Amino acid sequence: MMKINGDRLWDRLMEIAQIGGTPNGGVCRLTLSEEDKKGRLLFEDWCKGLGCSIRVDAMGNLFATYPGKDPYLPTLLLGSHLDSQPTGGKYDGVMGVLAGLEVIHTLHDQNYVPDRNIVVASWTNEEGARFTPAMIGSGVFSETFSLDYAYQQKDKEGITLHDALNSIGYKGTDSVKPNEFQYALELHIEQGPILEREEKQIGIVTGVQGIRWYDIHISGKECHAGPTPMDYRIDPMQSVPLLLTELYKISEVFGEDARITIGYIDASPAVKNTVPEKASISLDIRHPNEDQLTKMHEFVLSVIQTIDKESKSSIELEEIWHSESVVFDDNCVHAVQQASETLGYPHRRIISGAGHDSVYTSKVIPTSMIFIPCKDGLSHNELESAKKEDVIAGTNVLLHASLQLQHK
Amino acid sequence: MMKINGDRLWDRLMEIAQIGGTPNGGVCRLTLSEEDKKGRLLFEDWCKGLGCSIRVDAMGNLFATYPGKDPYLPTLLLGSHLDSQPTGGKYDGVMGVLAGLEVIHTLHDQNYVPDRNIVVASWTNEEGARFTPAMIGSGVFSETFSLDYAYQQKDKEGITLHDALNSIGYKGTDSVKPNEFQYALELHIEQGPILEREEKQIGIVTGVQGIRWYDIHISGKECHAGPTPMDYRIDPMQSVPLLLTELYKISEVFGEDARITIGYIDASPAVKNTVPEKASISLDIRHPNEDQLTKMHEFVLSVIQTIDKESKSSIELEEIWHSESVVFDDNCVHAVQQASETLGYPHRRIISGAGHDSVYTSKVIPTSMIFIPCKDGLSHNELESAKKEDVIAGTNVLLHASLQLQHK
Structure with a gap:
């Protein structure tokens, strides 16, 4: 041979x-x-x-x-x-x-x-x-x-x-x-x-x-970490734990072929003693089946809409890129x-x-x-x-x- | 006058x-x-x-x-x-x-x-x-x-x-x-x-x-967002929601004089399609009573230790600065x-x-x-x-x- x-x-x-x-x-x-x-x-x-x-x-x-x-x-x-x-x-x-x-x-x-x-x-x-x-x-x-x-x-x-x-x-x-x-x-x-x-x-x-890329933008109000009482704050970072908890459920809901990656979270300004004005979460989801990927997209949309309603901050989903399977x-x-x-x-x-x-x-x-x-x-x-x-x-x-x- | x-x-x-x-x-x-x-x-x-x-x-x-x-x-x-x-x-x-x-x-x-x-x-x-x-x-x-x-x-x-x-x-x-x-x-x-x-x-x-500053370092393993199955990953970002959920409880536990601010979360490398090798969370906690601030410090330590044990990633608390009340x-x-x-x-x-x-x-x-x-x-x-x-x-x-x- x-x-x-x-x-x-x-x-x-x-x-x-x-x-x-x-x-x-x-x-x-x-x-x-x-x-x-x-x-x-x-x-x-x-x-x-x-x-x-x-x-x-x-x-x-x-x-x-x-x-x-x-x-x-x-x-x-x-x-x-x-x-x-x-x-x-x-x-x-x-x-x-x-x-x-x-x-x-x-x-x-x-x-x-x-x-x-x-x-x-x-x-x-x-x-x-x-x-x-x-x-x-x-x-x-x-x-x-x-x-x-x-x-x-x-x-x-x-x-x-x-x-x-x-x-x-x-x-x-x-x-x-x-x-x-x-x-x-x-x-x-x-x-x-x-x-x-x-x-x-x-x-x-x-x-x-198939791959879909997003940025999730959370808008709050910048203020000083010391003098601002907690209940006065509109703090984008306080929406992060609930958002991430819900988003990571994708891998339970859509099984082992689904992938979800949060590569980074950007806060602005990124200063230790300042409640940030805004934060954005990078999101990458993947599935080999395009129908399933579409359902994952709808899942993400629904998470964002729900938490946007419940949260003091306002939350928006920006679609960055879509590569079909x-x-x-x-x-x-x-x-x-x-x-x-x-x-x-x-x-x-x-x-x-x-x-x-x-x-x-x-x-x-x-x-x-x-x-x-x-x-x-x-x-x-x-x-x-x-x-x-x-x-x-x-x-x-x-x-x-x-x-x-x-x-x- | x-x-x-x-x-x-x-x-x-x-x-x-x-x-x-x-x-x-x-x-x-x-x-x-x-x-x-x-x-x-x-x-x-x-x-x-x-x-x-x-x-x-x-x-x-x-x-x-x-x-x-x-x-x-x-x-x-x-x-x-x-x-x-x-x-x-x-x-x-x-x-x-x-x-x-x-x-x-x-x-x-x-x-x-x-x-x-x-x-x-x-x-x-x-x-x-x-x-x-x-x-x-x-x-x-x-x-x-x-x-x-x-x-x-x-x-x-x-x-x-x-x-x-x-x-x-x-x-x-x-x-x-x-x-x-x-x-x-x-x-x-x-x-x-x-x-x-x-x-x-x-x-x-x-x-x-009084003010205490920390960096919480989470170490995982860098890998590609597409080819790596979810259960193979040691993903620092996946520890973030639980960490933040527990840390933000400080304001319930220690009342209205307590302050907690997470100014930023740094991931490295900060790339959309890469599971980061590490992430670090900036933490600022404050209280006008030094004894209460010490108890808040112990609360933070205990959160980190518990989640470090439960998590695939390893989590460490670095104390950056302490200004007494x-x-x-x-x-x-x-x-x-x-x-x-x-x-x-x-x-x-x-x-x-x-x-x-x-x-x-x-x-x-x-x-x-x-x-x-x-x-x-x-x-x-x-x-x-x-x-x-x-x-x-x-x-x-x-x-x-x-x-x-x-x-x-």
Whole structure:
């Protein structure tokens, strides 16, 4: 059975991790930075060594095409992203790109010419750490965002994405459209603890959770902590315990597939001896089933309305973002399942809790993903870690699923 | 009956409010800034016009002495502070200084020579807005803090208090010691809503609440909001509702004199889609009775210990600051009471909820305070406002209490 070259893949992962490598063993390779440019050029060099042609679109998305027998048939799209969080790890994104490269390198070693081209992509600004929103490169590719909208996004220094593309020479002119692709596959670390705890090497990703983001704004009246009697106060913070108690009930009411996260509570002014004028609570809720997510949304609305009526403060719900749940393509999921079984790796079906470029490619190309475990479920962290054997297993599944989809 | 010149006092208040005046009608006269220097020089000019001598001690505390019949008798100390919050108002502090000036100006108008000297002081860095701790000038005067400790305090730009004193030429060399004073009085706005709501013009301040400050640290484990099942999480924010529910019970358990304020909750990292690694809750509790405050402290400890045991996160209480409650001097309180009655102003006894320079002077000199109402109890705010008639009433009480204490 055809197998990838695990040492070569691992060595490349460690080599590219030097670009933007941090003292704590992590990676800082922010999108469209000088480090990102170096990473892109190294990846291009590796691809060109296999006879790939390189295209760059107007968003700086990078496509390396490995030629198949019939260049006119719709092709297979592999890949992920080379950019990282400011204190990111060695695997998030980059592993999926180099795994795609390893798939075509393995075919090249075997003098195996696939029926169709295979394209390995690296998407611009998946992380959203420099420019918002995240996954904007695949978002423009899938026509979720307009190119103009993307170009106008600014980083913290006020540099537009457009200027950042130009500054590293990656505002491309090649046209790459969804309709040239038949299927898309992305290998990624799980970024959660399930596979590791259940000792599964492969996660067959069947879909992505729907996500709703909110800010809950509580308005009261600022006053001095000392001289103001308790019953004179209109204190936004005094609404917090009841609000949180009720909101956290979501996980009882909607079961184990529901997620609720309160990432922070902002008070203003945030001063020890001042009753704040206002507070806002960040809220993130998720469910893989869009109907259930809608019911969770209604639950949140009802909690806010009830407590707003009972409370001295006034409470408002602001909806920030809604990403609908995604169900991945049956053929792709099936190919990953078959490859896992054929290769004999312990596996389970799993829902992605994080967003990925595959969320956007799945809107325009039949898509699915493969997960491998990461240590303690940790990512977006310099301590992010994956086992070499799991990286190899995931890439072998990517190889065999790719071969199978070639013939669909 | 002798009365102050209300128009002169009011005009001076409005004139000095121009120094550091903000577009919204407030004042930004941070301690030891160029604006503070201008304010000090204006005050000195006014004092010199009445024949006062000026002394400046090593902390930049400013003392204007109006000569009495016997310069060797222990004297009366009036005053407050000229510095303001960055977005402060026209009355907090400065009114108490100019009221002291108005008292001696009134005596001067009447050719009334008091038995003893009267000293009007302005203390350095009462606000604590540029250097911590607050009230450090009167704190060094009362030997609560050492001069070296005070000199080493730095502002946000890294400038030491010592260098800031030198930069405006107010590192003085005069020795001014507590033992030259017999009594101290301070007029101030209430900074709370009680007098206004009860339509009292004068608050006879009998003491100052004791204050305890804490940070409650909750440690959990950072993880991604999507992929991490709820029962895998060690989420510090999930301990917040129970903690706050229990802590806020303080006001039921300890009655209407107890105060509890949660000014802010910090999460880290404060990101919408990340379960934070840690959260910390700011806690301020107050009570005018030190025994009750100690019991409140024990209540807080017991809440933390109980919830720490029940919670997946670990919870620790850090004690940040403790300012014991203050009971003001009977003679001074009585003098203020008598003056209020004699003048016929509606009055009530009141506890100060805020810290003041009088907390420190009371450690070394028999001291009390006079409050007047401020609009909506608002201070540390550009909208801080007091009625001219109340400012005049408070200053008349200060005049007559001073005359009475002259003869004790």
